[in-house]
Amino acid sequence: MSSQNLSPSRRSFLQLTAAAAAFQIVTEPILAAAARTRRPAPKDGVMIDSNENPLGPCQSARDAISAIIPQGGRYLDNLTDDLIHTFAQQEGLNPDYVHAFPGSSPPLRFAVIAFTSPQKSYVTADPGYEAGVHAASVAGARVVNVPLTKTYAHDVKAMLAGAPDAGLFYICSPNNPTGTLTPHSDIEYLVENKSKGSIVMVDEAYIHFTGAPSTLDLVKAGKDVVVLRTFSKTYGMAGLRCGFAVARPDLMEKIMDRAGWNFMPITALVAASASLKDARLVPERRRINATIRQETFQWLDRNAYSYIPSESNCFLLDTKRPGKQVIDAMAQQNVFIGRIWPVMPTHVRITVGTHEEMEQFQAAFQKVMRGTTAFSLQPGRSGEIPTPRFLPT
Numbered sequence: 001m002s003s004q005n006l007s008p009s010r011r012s013f014l015q016l017t018a019a020a021a022a023f024q025i026v027t028e029p030i031l032a033a034a035a036r037t038r039r040p041a042p043k044d045g046v047m048i049d050s051n052e053n054p055l056g057p058c059q060s061a062r063d064a065i066s067a068i069i070p071q072g073g074r075y076l077d078n079l080t081d082d083l084i085h086t087f088a089q090q091e092g093l094n095p096d097y098v099h100a101f102p103g104s105s106p107p108l109r110f111a112v113i114a115f116t117s118p119q120k121s122y123v124t125a126d127p128g129y130e131a132g133v134h135a136a137s138v139a140g141a142r143v144v145n146v147p148l149t150k151t152y153a154h155d156v157k158a159m160l161a162g163a164p165d166a167g168l169f170y171i172c173s174p175n176n177p178t179g180t181l182t183p184h185s186d187i188e189y190l191v192e193n194k195s196k197g198s199i200v201m202v203d204e205a206y207i208h209f210t211g212a213p214s215t216l217d218l219v220k221a222g223k224d225v226v227v228l229r230t231f232s233k234t235y236g237m238a239g240l241r242c243g244f245a246v247a248r249p250d251l252m253e254k255i256m257d258r259a260g261w262n263f264m265p266i267t268a269l270v271a272a273s274a275s276l277k278d279a280r281l282v283p284e285r286r287r288i289n290a291t292i293r294q295e296t297f298q299w300l301d302r303n304a305y306s307y308i309p310s311e312s313n314c315f316l317l318d319t320k321r322p323g324k325q326v327i328d329a330m331a332q333q334n335v336f337i338g339r340i341w342p343v344m345p346t347h348v349r350i351t352v353g354t355h356e357e358m359e360q361f362q363a364a365f366q367k368v369m370r371g372t373t374a375f376s377l378q379p380g381r382s383g384e385i386p387t388p389r390f391l392p393t
């Protein structure tokens with residue numbers, strides 16, 4: 001790929017040195033772009049590599065954005081208060097426990113930096129969402145990677161045993177990339193048995209795709225828990241940027257000491273408020289995602305392909321060969337699938353797209369696996385597992 005084709009900002013974003021990367025908030029689109037072999041991805045590509053929601057914002061959110069445009073010259077901080085109050089009221093939370101950010105990536109990073117250090121380790125699942133690992137490396141913290149259980153839940157007992165020096169336990173439920181849940185009772189066990197001074201951060205980015213109970217009750221009960229929420233997934237607002245951290249004010253203060261304070265984009269604020277008030281949005285989108293995911297699983301079953309059953313908008317597909325080869329071959333078919341986790345090198349992550357996108361995925365995957373494309377796969381050859389070159393390892 002030639003970097004000539006990229007805009008200067010995008011080129012520099014992909015070519016950061018490890019030192020410069022220390023100052024970057026690592027996010028899903030950065031990780032997805034780093035794993036892509038064709039950059040920029042063509043405009044007509046099937047993009048199922050970043051766990052985005054192809055439905056975008058709901059109609060009332062779109063209307064709210066249009067209506068606020070004339071006021072784009074104002075900071076309008078009251079809109080942040082409105083959003084926080086709406087969310088707090090719906091969830092039975094004290095508004096002082098909620099802070100809005102442009103996405104949940106900033107509080108994820110700053111919580112890791114606040115609660116880990118060379119003496120306080122960062123404990124996470126493997127495979128798990130990588131953003132916190134990069135933040136921990138900035139904090140100089142030891143990273144304790146703990147394999148998932150046989151049912152692909154976080155192994156909370158092994159997490160506790162592996163890190164008596166823990167500063168922060170990161171739980172992502174449903175997990176990225178497996179789309180599997182960790183039972184609420186396991187998270188409670190972790191909270192009750194962790195060492196004093198450590199915190200549990202529960203990333204609920206994908207929770208609305210499931211009917212699973214949230215851990216906001218643990219925050220309400222005053223526990224050492226930070227919950228992250230985002231509007232990027234079920235609400236389809238990844239490009240608009242809005243998310244929350246929810247925690248006891250003393251914990252939030254530590255995060256805010258690192259994060260600093262800034263205004264939120266008013267388009268994101270009004271779209272998020274409108275989305276929360278749309279009572280049909282979550283059940284409808286959960287149903288759409290589950291239907292398309294199930295159709296995809298049925299197709300994989302009929303064709304004897306293996307995958308890890310998921311409750312979210314992504315799942316891991318076992319290609320039985322170095323996954324990188326399949327990612328590259330799929331890109332040649334204009335279908336961009338997600339990255340590999342080194343601990344499971346034959347698995348690739350697939351995002352659940354629209355019905356049409358998943359049909360294109362199926363056609364391309366069948367061709368690639370049957371070896372009927374010009375781009376040949378080489379079964380059995382050990383593939384290189386990519387480490388994005390701009391990220392510290």
Ligand SMILES: Cc1ncc(COP(=O)(O)O)c(C=O)c1O
Pocket residue numbers: 027028029050051102103104105106108129172176203205229230231232238242243
């Ligand atoms: C597990 C997880 N947490 C947090 C995020 C952050 O998303 P955003 O910054 O768009 O809210 C993502 C994005 O994909 C994610 O997968």
